Amino acid sequence: MIITIDGPAAAGKGTLAGAIAKKYKLAYFDTGMVYRAVGLNMLIHGYPLEDENSAEKLACELTFPQMIELSKMPDFRSPKGGKAASMVSAYPKVRQALLKMQQDFALNPVFEDGTPASGAIYDGRDTGTVVCPHADVKFFITATPEVRAERRFKEFQAKGIDISYDEVLKDVKARDERDANRASAPMKPADDAIIFDTSTLGIDDVLQKACKIIDTKQKNS
Numbered sequence: 001m002i003i004t005i006d007g008p009a010a011a012g013k014g015t016l017a018g019a020i021a022k023k024y025k026l027a028y029f030d031t032g033m034v035y036r037a038v039g040l041n042m043l044i045h046g047y048p049l050e051d052e053n054s055a056e057k058l059a060c061e062l063t064f065p066q067m068i069e070l071s072k073m074p075d076f077r078s079p080k081g082g083k084a085a086s087m088v089s090a091y092p093k094v095r096q097a098l099l100k101m102q103q104d105f106a107l108n109p110v111f112e113d114g115t116p117a118s119g120a121i122y123d124g125r126d127t128g129t130v131v132c133p134h135a136d137v138k139f140f141i142t143a144t145p146e147v148r149a150e151r152r153f154k155e156f157q158a159k160g161i162d163i164s165y166d167e168v169l170k171d172v173k174a175r176d177e178r179d180a181n182r183a184s185a186p187m188k189p190a191d192d193a194i195i196f197d198t199s200t201l202g203i204d205d206v207l208q209k210a211c212k213i214i215d216t217k218q219k220n221s
Protein backbone atom coordinates (compact mmCIF):
# COMPACT_ATOMS: atom_id res chain seq x y z
CA MET A 1 0.00 0.00 0.00
CA ILE A 2 1.22 3.50 -0.88
CA ILE A 3 -0.15 6.50 1.05
CA THR A 4 0.67 10.17 0.41
CA ILE A 5 0.25 13.16 2.71
CA ASP A 6 0.78 16.60 1.22
CA GLY A 7 0.28 20.08 2.58
CA PRO A 8 2.05 23.24 3.71
CA ALA A 9 4.81 23.51 6.31
CA ALA A 10 3.86 22.67 9.92
CA ALA A 11 0.34 21.48 9.06
CA GLY A 12 0.91 18.22 10.98
CA LYS A 13 1.95 15.98 8.07
CA GLY A 14 4.98 14.53 9.83
CA THR A 15 3.05 13.66 13.00
CA LEU A 16 0.26 12.03 11.03
CA ALA A 17 2.63 10.20 8.67
CA GLY A 18 4.68 8.87 11.61
CA ALA A 19 1.57 7.57 13.39
CA ILE A 20 0.19 5.92 10.24
CA ALA A 21 3.60 4.41 9.41
CA LYS A 22 3.74 2.83 12.86
CA LYS A 23 0.18 1.52 12.84
CA TYR A 24 0.30 -0.03 9.34
CA LYS A 25 4.04 -0.95 9.42
CA LEU A 26 4.87 1.23 6.41
CA ALA A 27 8.28 2.69 5.48
CA TYR A 28 8.24 6.46 5.80
CA PHE A 29 9.73 8.94 3.30
CA ASP A 30 9.76 12.58 4.39
CA THR A 31 10.37 14.03 0.91
CA GLY A 32 11.23 17.51 2.26
CA MET A 33 14.54 15.85 3.17
CA VAL A 34 15.70 15.68 -0.46
CA TYR A 35 15.30 19.46 -0.84
CA ARG A 36 16.80 20.14 2.59
CA ALA A 37 19.81 17.98 1.62
CA VAL A 38 20.41 19.91 -1.61
CA GLY A 39 19.83 23.30 0.10
CA LEU A 40 22.24 22.47 2.93
CA ASN A 41 24.83 21.15 0.47
CA MET A 42 24.63 24.49 -1.40
CA LEU A 43 25.41 26.29 1.88
CA ILE A 44 28.26 23.87 2.70
CA HIS A 45 29.82 24.43 -0.75
CA GLY A 46 29.35 28.19 -0.43
CA TYR A 47 27.24 28.36 -3.61
CA PRO A 48 24.70 31.22 -3.76
CA LEU A 49 21.15 29.86 -3.51
CA GLU A 50 20.34 31.70 -6.75
CA ASP A 51 22.83 29.42 -8.58
CA GLU A 52 20.33 27.04 -10.20
CA ASN A 53 22.97 25.08 -12.17
CA SER A 54 24.96 24.18 -9.05
CA ALA A 55 21.74 23.20 -7.27
CA GLU A 56 20.86 20.93 -10.21
CA LYS A 57 24.35 19.36 -10.14
CA LEU A 58 24.10 18.65 -6.40
CA ALA A 59 20.57 17.25 -6.88
CA CYS A 60 21.78 14.90 -9.65
CA GLU A 61 24.60 13.64 -7.41
CA LEU A 62 22.50 13.20 -4.25
CA THR A 63 22.22 9.65 -2.91
CA PHE A 64 19.99 8.31 -0.13
CA PRO A 65 22.94 7.65 2.26
CA GLN A 66 24.32 11.16 1.61
CA MET A 67 20.90 12.62 2.44
CA ILE A 68 20.85 10.70 5.74
CA GLU A 69 24.34 11.99 6.62
CA LEU A 70 23.34 15.61 5.85
CA SER A 71 20.18 15.18 7.95
CA LYS A 72 22.37 14.75 11.06
CA MET A 73 23.73 18.31 10.76
CA PRO A 74 22.13 21.03 12.94
CA ASP A 75 21.30 23.33 10.00
CA PHE A 76 19.28 20.60 8.26
CA ARG A 77 16.14 21.62 10.18
CA SER A 78 17.13 25.18 11.16
CA PRO A 79 15.37 28.26 9.69
CA LYS A 80 18.46 28.79 7.49
CA GLY A 81 18.26 25.21 6.16
CA GLY A 82 14.52 25.54 5.62
CA LYS A 83 14.94 28.68 3.55
CA ALA A 84 17.69 27.07 1.45
CA ALA A 85 15.43 24.02 0.86
CA SER A 86 12.52 26.22 -0.12
CA MET A 87 14.64 28.15 -2.62
CA VAL A 88 16.20 25.13 -4.34
CA SER A 89 12.83 23.33 -4.43
CA ALA A 90 11.52 26.08 -6.73
CA TYR A 91 13.95 25.07 -9.53
CA PRO A 92 12.26 22.71 -12.04
CA LYS A 93 15.58 20.99 -12.91
CA VAL A 94 16.21 20.26 -9.22
CA ARG A 95 12.73 18.78 -8.84
CA GLN A 96 13.24 16.66 -11.96
CA ALA A 97 16.64 15.42 -10.74
CA LEU A 98 15.19 14.35 -7.37
CA LEU A 99 12.05 12.68 -8.71
CA LYS A 100 13.45 9.23 -9.52
CA MET A 101 15.02 8.81 -6.08
CA GLN A 102 11.64 9.56 -4.48
CA GLN A 103 9.72 7.29 -6.86
CA ASP A 104 12.17 4.40 -6.47
CA PHE A 105 11.38 4.26 -2.75
CA ALA A 106 7.83 3.13 -3.54
CA LEU A 107 9.19 0.25 -5.67
CA ASN A 108 11.45 -0.97 -2.90
CA PRO A 109 10.31 0.50 0.45
CA VAL A 110 12.64 -0.10 3.38
CA PHE A 111 12.59 0.83 7.07
CA GLU A 112 15.40 2.94 8.58
CA ASP A 113 17.36 -0.19 9.48
CA GLY A 114 17.22 -1.38 5.85
CA THR A 115 14.66 -4.18 6.31
CA PRO A 116 12.01 -4.36 3.58
CA ALA A 117 8.49 -3.00 4.16
CA SER A 118 5.27 -4.02 2.42
CA GLY A 119 4.39 -0.41 1.58
CA ALA A 120 5.30 3.22 2.05
CA ILE A 121 3.92 6.48 3.32
CA TYR A 122 5.22 9.74 1.83
CA ASP A 123 4.92 13.28 3.10
CA GLY A 124 5.64 16.41 1.12
CA ARG A 125 4.07 18.92 -1.22
CA ASP A 126 3.62 16.99 -4.48
CA THR A 127 3.70 13.34 -3.45
CA GLY A 128 0.05 12.69 -4.39
CA THR A 129 0.20 14.72 -7.59
CA VAL A 130 3.67 14.08 -9.06
CA VAL A 131 5.76 11.56 -7.08
CA CYS A 132 3.09 8.87 -6.56
CA PRO A 133 0.06 9.82 -8.68
CA HIS A 134 -1.19 6.21 -8.40
CA ALA A 135 -1.05 6.05 -4.58
CA ASP A 136 -3.79 3.99 -2.91
CA VAL A 137 -4.79 6.72 -0.45
CA LYS A 138 -3.99 10.45 -0.62
CA PHE A 139 -4.39 13.02 2.12
CA PHE A 140 -3.91 16.79 2.06
CA ILE A 141 -3.39 18.39 5.49
CA THR A 142 -3.64 22.11 6.00
CA ALA A 143 -4.07 24.78 8.74
CA THR A 144 -4.03 28.58 8.85
CA PRO A 145 -0.59 30.25 8.55
CA GLU A 146 -0.96 31.61 12.12
CA VAL A 147 -1.64 28.17 13.63
CA ARG A 148 1.27 26.65 11.69
CA ALA A 149 3.65 29.49 12.62
CA GLU A 150 2.76 29.01 16.30
CA ARG A 151 3.64 25.29 16.06
CA ARG A 152 6.96 25.95 14.26
CA PHE A 153 7.80 28.72 16.75
CA LYS A 154 7.30 26.30 19.66
CA GLU A 155 9.43 23.65 17.93
CA PHE A 156 12.27 26.19 17.44
CA GLN A 157 11.93 27.36 21.06
CA ALA A 158 12.19 23.76 22.30
CA LYS A 159 15.41 23.38 20.27
CA GLY A 160 16.80 26.65 21.66
CA ILE A 161 16.70 28.38 18.25
CA ASP A 162 16.51 32.17 18.70
CA ILE A 163 13.75 33.45 16.38
CA SER A 164 10.60 35.52 17.02
CA TYR A 165 7.03 34.40 16.27
CA ASP A 166 6.68 37.25 13.75
CA GLU A 167 9.77 36.08 11.86
CA VAL A 168 8.44 32.50 11.80
CA LEU A 169 5.05 33.70 10.51
CA LYS A 170 6.74 35.78 7.80
CA ASP A 171 8.80 32.73 6.80
CA VAL A 172 5.73 30.42 6.76
CA LYS A 173 3.91 32.85 4.46
CA ALA A 174 6.93 33.26 2.18
CA ARG A 175 7.26 29.46 1.90
CA ASP A 176 3.53 29.08 1.17
CA GLU A 177 3.90 31.65 -1.58
CA ARG A 178 6.88 29.81 -3.14
CA ASP A 179 5.20 26.39 -2.76
CA ALA A 180 1.94 27.53 -4.35
CA ASN A 181 3.36 29.62 -7.17
CA ARG A 182 6.42 27.77 -8.44
CA ALA A 183 6.34 26.90 -12.13
CA SER A 184 6.98 23.20 -11.61
CA ALA A 185 4.72 21.01 -9.43
CA PRO A 186 3.08 23.80 -7.39
CA MET A 187 1.58 22.56 -4.15
CA LYS A 188 -2.09 21.64 -4.50
CA PRO A 189 -4.29 18.77 -3.35
CA ALA A 190 -4.56 15.87 -5.83
CA ASP A 191 -8.07 15.63 -7.31
CA ASP A 192 -8.62 12.42 -5.33
CA ALA A 193 -7.05 13.64 -2.05
CA ILE A 194 -9.01 13.76 1.22
CA ILE A 195 -8.50 17.18 2.83
CA PHE A 196 -8.16 17.79 6.60
CA ASP A 197 -7.79 21.19 8.29
CA THR A 198 -5.81 20.82 11.53
CA SER A 199 -6.63 24.39 12.69
CA THR A 200 -10.02 23.07 13.73
CA LEU A 201 -9.39 19.30 14.02
CA GLY A 202 -7.01 17.83 16.64
CA ILE A 203 -4.31 15.49 15.34
CA ASP A 204 -5.94 12.52 17.12
CA ASP A 205 -9.23 13.19 15.30
CA VAL A 206 -7.40 13.45 11.99
CA LEU A 207 -5.56 10.19 12.69
CA GLN A 208 -8.81 8.41 13.55
CA LYS A 209 -10.51 9.65 10.36
CA ALA A 210 -7.47 8.80 8.24
CA CYS A 211 -7.30 5.26 9.67
CA LYS A 212 -10.98 4.66 8.86
CA ILE A 213 -10.32 5.64 5.24
CA ILE A 214 -7.21 3.42 5.03
CA ASP A 215 -9.07 0.46 6.63
CA THR A 216 -11.93 0.80 4.14
CA LYS A 217 -9.46 0.96 1.25
CA GLN A 218 -7.66 -2.17 2.51
CA LYS A 219 -10.95 -4.10 2.90
CA ASN A 220 -12.03 -3.21 -0.63
CA SER A 221 -8.77 -4.04 -2.35
Ligand code: DC
Pocket residue numbers: 009031032033035036082085086087089123124125126127175179
Ligand atom coordinates in the same frame (compact mmCIF):
# COMPACT_ATOMS: atom_id res chain seq x y z
O1 DC B 1 8.48 19.71 4.58
P1 DC B 1 9.79 20.48 4.74
O2 DC B 1 9.64 21.78 5.48
O3 DC B 1 10.90 19.65 5.29
O4 DC B 1 10.22 20.84 3.22
C1 DC B 1 11.38 21.61 2.94
C2 DC B 1 11.14 22.38 1.64
O5 DC B 1 11.06 21.47 0.54
C3 DC B 1 9.86 23.21 1.64
O6 DC B 1 10.16 24.58 1.41
C4 DC B 1 9.05 22.71 0.50
C5 DC B 1 9.94 21.77 -0.27
N1 DC B 1 9.27 20.53 -0.63
C6 DC B 1 8.79 20.41 -1.91
O7 DC B 1 8.88 21.36 -2.68
N2 DC B 1 8.21 19.23 -2.30
C7 DC B 1 8.11 18.20 -1.46
N3 DC B 1 7.54 17.07 -1.89
C8 DC B 1 8.59 18.32 -0.13
C9 DC B 1 9.16 19.50 0.26
